[in-house]
Amino acid sequence: MNSFEVDTLQYEAGSGVKMAHLLLVDDDPSLLKLLGMRLESSGYRVTTAESGDRALALIERQRPDLVLSDLRMDGMDGMALFGEIQSRHPGLPVIILTAHGSIPEAVSATRQGVFSFLTKPIDRDELFAAVRQALAEASPGGESHLESDWRQPIITRSPAMEEVLEQAGRVADSDVSVLISGPSGSGKELLARALHRASSRAAQPFVAINCGALPDQLLESELFGHTRGAFTGAVSAHDGLFRAADGGTLFLDEIGDMPLALQVKLLRVLQERCIRPLGSTQSIEVDVRVVSATHRDLQTAMTQGDFREDLFYRLNVVNLRLPSLAERPEDIPLLARHHLELAARRHRPSVRRFSPQALNLLASHSWPGNVRQLINVVEQCVALSSAAVIPHALVARALASEESSLPSFNEARSGFEHGYLVKVLKITEGNVSQAARIAGRNRTDFYKLLARHELDPATFKPAPTS
Missing domain, CATH: 3.40.50.2300 (Response regulator)
Structure with a gap:
């Protein structure tokens, strides 16, 4: 040869x-x-x-x-x-x-x-x-x-998705920061992992963290590390995720939920390529590519003062916008068949396929929870199916069950915030100063919260007596 x-x-x-x-x-x-x-x-x-x-x-x-x-x-x-x-x-x-x-x-x-x-x-x-x-x-x-091979886990034949993947392939091997935007459940972490696999950093670690899932101090410690005794409970030193991802990629999911104080520190790290662990006076050099993601409109967040403009432009060198599943309906049958095969291997190998009517029902659904919701429905159908072919009725039941299931963490938190704000405004009859004092927030922050939840204090004031 x-x-x-x-x-x-x-x-x-x-x-x-x-x-x-x-x-x-x-x-x-x-x-x-x-x-x-x-x-x-x-x-x-x-x-x-x-x-x-x-x-x-x-x-x-x-x-x-x-x-x-x-x-x-x-x-x-x-x-x-x-x-x-x-x-x-x-x-x-x-x-x-x-x-x-x-x-x-x-x-x-x-x-x-x-x-x-x-x-x-x-x-x-x-x-x-x-x-x-x-x-x-x-x-x-x-x-x-x-x-x-880097893109093989992403199942698609959608022109919109192919365009996103083509952009991702072009920027993968550079070290520019990438911001992935798109609705919850659309596969932002999957795309971030694909970017990492396509890059020259593929042999190094890929480390992911959800910035909205941790309290402020814990998030700072997780990102930058801490020394022993830096705060109550810090019984040993911790390197942090920037150091864990050294040489590789750090994926900051839901970056729009990062507190403002931490945004300042993250900006400094991106500019100086150094971190300073909590409780330390020494800076440590790190070589990390940052890929971030958000379902929020960061432009709106900037105008409301919730997100720093300088950090936005540092993170958003390249923006990859993932379409919702409703925007790529041609992918629904592909994804359904693919995840049925995966679920059947794990749970019930006798299940082989969806009936044509069941597949039509999946294809016509709006999927507000996107790919994550579709996967949940498919897995539920496989688990409950007693036949090789999943019927229309089982898919209909799974969709109804999914629609009434628990919300995501971010949806639950947003719902709690809205209900809490309504309650304190009712108690104080729309007096923002009193409501902010009860909530333990300053007036500026409290007004931002009201704007985010589209609440007008005037609607809670008592009606004038005639």
């Missing part, structure tokens, strides 16, 4: 060597086996599928480097499969094999974007030459374009 063949067969991925992965599609099992053995003996990793539908399911699970498909197959033929691949996975090369080859068919196929058109019986040297050329052209310089 010459050096060109070796370069085409494998590419560097982190510290190991990954063999090129081929997917063979043919409804003739004996031909599949024969062709698969021939390619495996030359060093390729081969997966086989006996139908176009099965091939598409395998590609969703793990995208190959190249697809070789028979032209004439029952159900979905080779050109229909190619059309689906081109729609869902642009750039994935396809070679069509046929026993009925003709020049017009070959010309038509290549005009549509098929990489090559080979006639059976397949000549060994012609096959290997076509495979090598397809892999080389799909991955200039011998590096597989499937270093897109």
Whole structure:
């Protein structure tokens, strides 16, 4: 085997060597086996599928480097499969094999974007030459374009999501700060992890923290660390997450909920690349890429004084906006099938699929909780299903149950804040000074809280007596 063949067969991925992965599609099992053995003996990793539908399911699970498909197959033929691949996975090369080859068919196929058109019986040297050329052209310089392994956990065929992933791929290997915005449950941490995998820091730690889930002092200690005795209960020193992520990526989820006092300290760390643990007088250098995320509108938060403008521009060098699930409805069936397969493996292997009516119900739902809510519904259906096919009625029951389930932590906290503010305003009859005193906040902060919850103190004042 010459050096060109070796370069085409494998590419560097982190510290190991990954063999090129081929997917063979043919409804003739004996031909599949024969062709698969021939390619495996030359060093390729081969997966086989006996139908176009099965091939598409395998590609969703793990995208190959190249697809070789028979032209004439029952159900979905080779050109229909190619059309689906081109729609869902642009750039994935396809070679069509046929026993009925003709020049017009070959010309038509290549005009549509098929990489090559080979006639059976397949000549060994012609096959290997076509495979090598397809892999080389799909991955200039011998590096597989499937270093897109970084994005494989993100299941999508949505143009909106593909645009986000394309942006992510372009900025992944730079060290610029990235702010991921999007509604709760849309997969912000999943995208942050994908960015990390695509970067030169992939071999180093990825560390995540939710900035809205901890009290102020505990959050500061978790981020920057503390010395022994820095505060009551600090019985030993703690390095903190910046040091834990040194060389890698620190993901600050719900950055919009970070207290203002900590925002100042975070800004200093980003500017100076140094941290100072609580209770210490020494600064420690850190090499960390910061990726942050929020479901809040930080522009509005800045105008209300809840978020520092200088920190916003430091974090928001590149903004990746994740669409809600309602904005990517074409992904709902893909995600439902994918998570059904995962849940079935864990809980109930006998469950195989959704009925067409059940899938239609999932596809037409609004999904206010986005992908996280869809996963919960799928897992509930798998757990409760007594048959291989999940029926419409079970999905309807799971959706009704999900709608009435507990809110998220942030939703619960926001609901408590709103109810508390209403209560103190009623007690004080709209007197903001008294209400702020009861709440233990200064008037400025209290007015910001009222604005966030769209509460007008005047509506709580007693009506004038006639």
